[in-house]
Amino acid sequence: xxxxxxxxxxTQTAPSLFSLMVAPGRVLRGQRALEQAGDAIATFGRxxxxxxGDRTLxxxxxxxxxxxxxxxxxxxxxxxxxxxxxxxxxSLRKAVTDHQADVIIGIGGGKALDTAKxxxxxxxxxxxxxxxxxxxxxxxTALSNVYSDEGAFLYDVSLDRCPDLLVLDYxxxxxxxxxxxxxxxxxxLAKWYEASVSSGHSDQTLMIAAVQQARxxxxxxxxxxxxxxKEPGSEVWREVVDASVxxxxxxxxxxxxxxxxxxxxxxxxxxxHIPAAHGAIHGEKVAYGILVQLRxxxxxxxxxxxxxxxxxxxxxxxxxxxPQTLDDLGLGNIxxxxxxxxxxxxxxxxxxxxRLPFRVVPEQLMAAMISTTAPVEVGRPNLGLTSATNHNDx
Numbered sequence: 240x241x242x243x244x245x246x247x248x249x250t251q252t253a254p255s256l257f258s259l260m261v262a263p264g265r266v267l268r269g270q271r272a273l274e275q276a277g278d279a280i281a282t283f284g285r286x287x288x289x290x291x292g293d294r295t296l297x298x299x300x301x302x303x304x305x306x307x308x309x310x311x312x313x314x315x316x317x318x319x320x321x322x323x324x325x326x327x328x329x330s331l332r333k334a335v336t337d338h339q340a341d342v343i344i345g346i347g348g349g350k351a352l353d354t355a356k357x358x359x360x361x362x363x364x365x366x367x368x369x370x371x372x373x374x375x376x377x378x379x380t381a382l383s384n385v386y387s388d389e390g391a392f393l394y395d396v397s398l399d400r401c402p403d404l405l406v407l408d409y410x411x412x413x414x415x416x417x418x419x420x421x422x423x424x425x426x427x428l429a430k431w432y433e434a435s436v437s438s439g440h441s442d443q444t445l446m447i448a449a450v451q452q453a454r455x456x457x458x459x460x461x462x463x464x465x466x467x468x469k470e471p472g473s474e475v476w477r478e479v480v481d482a483s484v485x486x487x488x489x490x491x492x493x494x495x496x497x498x499x500x501x502x503x504x505x506x507x508x509x510x511x512h513i514p515a516a517h518g519a520i521h522g523e524k525v526a527y528g529i530l531v532q533l534r535x536x537x538x539x540x541x542x543x544x545x546x547x548x549x550x551x552x553x554x555x556x557x558x559x560x561x562p563q564t565l566d567d568l569g570l571g572n573i574x575x576x577x578x579x580x581x582x583x584x585x586x587x588x589x590x591x592x593x594r595l596p597f598r599v600v601p602e603q604l605m606a607a608m609i610s611t612t613a614p615v616e617v618g619r620p621n622l623g624l625t626s627a628t629n630h631n632d633x
Contacts, residue, residue: 259445260381260401261492263368266485268407273299273369274306276406281310283365283403284342288335289316290355291346295371299346299411303369315340319347319354322386331358342367345402348419349375349521350386357383357396365403372415373423373480374522378405379488382499390517392508401492412480413472418520418560423483424464425526425561430490431457432529432548433501436536437594438494449494456486465558502535502585502599503528505592506608509585510568513577519568526561527568530611531604532595537615538607539597546615553612563612578605 267276280287287307289300296316304314315338319327335343335358343362345355346369359366360383368378381398412420431453438446459482467479491499506528510516516524530552536545553563562568582601585592592599 257495258399259492259495260398262489263379263402263405264400265403266405266407268405268409268481268485270409272406272408273302273411276404277306277308277310279404280307280342280344280367280406281312283367284340285310285312286338286340287312287314287342287344287367288331288338288340289314289344289346290319290331290358291316291351292348293318293320295347295351298414299369299371302411303344303346313338319351321388322390323350323354323357323384324386324388326388327354328358328361332362335362335364340364344369345378347371349377350384352377353383353385356381356398356402357385360396360398367404367406368402369406369408369411370484371411372419373412373483374415374419374520375423375426376484376487376491378402378407378484380491382491386511389514390511392511397496401488407480407484409472409477409480413476417468417471420480420483421468421560422520422522422526424460424479424522424559425529425556426522427456427483427487428460428552429500429503429525429529430487432532433503433594434490434494434498436501436532436596438498441497445493445495446498449490449498452486452490452493453498456482456490459486461555464555468559500591501594502532502592505585505590506531506581506604508590509581509583510570512584513570513573513581515570515573515577516568516581519562519570523562523568526556527563527565527611530556530563531607534607534611534613535595535599535603538610539599539603543615549611550615565608578608582608 267279300316317331317334342365343355343359344367345352352368356366370378379401381401382395384395385393387393434450434453438450441447463475463479467476470476503525507524510524530549533545533549536542556563565571582604586599586601586604
């Protein structure tokens with residue numbers, strides 16, 4: 240039999256390897272989903288450490304204990320207070336060791352879930368997320384935001400996977416103040432306005448899919464949000480919760496970091512450094528940031544589509560109760576120094592605001608921040624920056 244030589248190895252450089260964290264390993268959703276999730280949770284471990292805020296733990300832990308009663312688990316709890324911060328995470332890692340935890344369960348809003356995910360990442364443990372409101376998509380994503388103990392945004396951390404299990408209990412979500420779902424609608428809307436800027440011209444298949452899903456998400460919220468807020472617990476309300484918590488997460492998973500945040504979240508990050516802004520929740524600041532981003536495009540690019548989109552959003556915000564101005568965020572009396580500090584942080588060299596197709600400096604951002612409700616300025620001259628784009632078509 241003739242010798243068969245091995246094929247020669249290619250001398251071409253192998254393509255870069257990209258890792259996508261698209262979705263949780265499993266999603267359980269429905270009325271009283273938490274009570275029915277015991278078996279699924281127990282597959283990850285029998286010594287869970289439950290992470291949440293003090294008030295949330297006092298309300299939800301009895302329901303979780305009941306769900307896990309048949310699985311004979313040994314549950315411990317720990318508060319993430321004061322924030323998803325380095326100090327909190329250090330304390331929680333000690334709690335993991337003391338309890339010999341084999342799974343982390345995060346219960347609460349975005350910061351509680353971010354803390355639980357990052358803790359699990361650091362300890363190399365599985366994580367279960369149980370959102371108690373529709374305020375963000377944090378229950379879904381492979382990302383955690385880290386803050387100072389005082390609540391100022393510092394940086395985000397990309398995680399090696401999405402949560403192993405997400406339990407979306409509509410009855411639990413319904414107990415949260417309606418304001419949280421309104422904020423979640425604002426946070427989810429940003430997916431379109433930011434993804435279309437950062438990735439709207441991409442020819443990559445998954446990026447195209449993410450941007451188009453962001454458009455679908457925006458349209459669902461425009462069509463259904465007002466009705467949902469009038470009928471908590473109804474089918475249309477559940478659809479809006481799914482959109483804000485689940486579909487918003489899908490978009491970030493498909494598109495990755497390049498399809499995640501631009502100016503709206505950069506504005507949020509800057510505002511968190513103003514103590515008075517802590518009275519506004521994440522999605523409210525992001526929703527205001529969308530208006531700022533559109534105002535920048537309008538002012539610096541003569542982008543009439545951005546101007547039209549801003550007017551459309553102002554009408555929608557008024558209908559459902561999202562903030563339109565600094566006053567609406569409780570920031571009408573901030574000092575000039577605080578205002579400038581927020582703008583400078585939002586325009587820092589590593590800020591996502593630089594995903595905009597033009598340069599922005601703090602003075603321009605401040606001008607946009609105080610004019611989010613300004614009338615459309617027809618025929619305003621372009622300031623010599625890149626030509627207007629059409630990613631904000633309405």
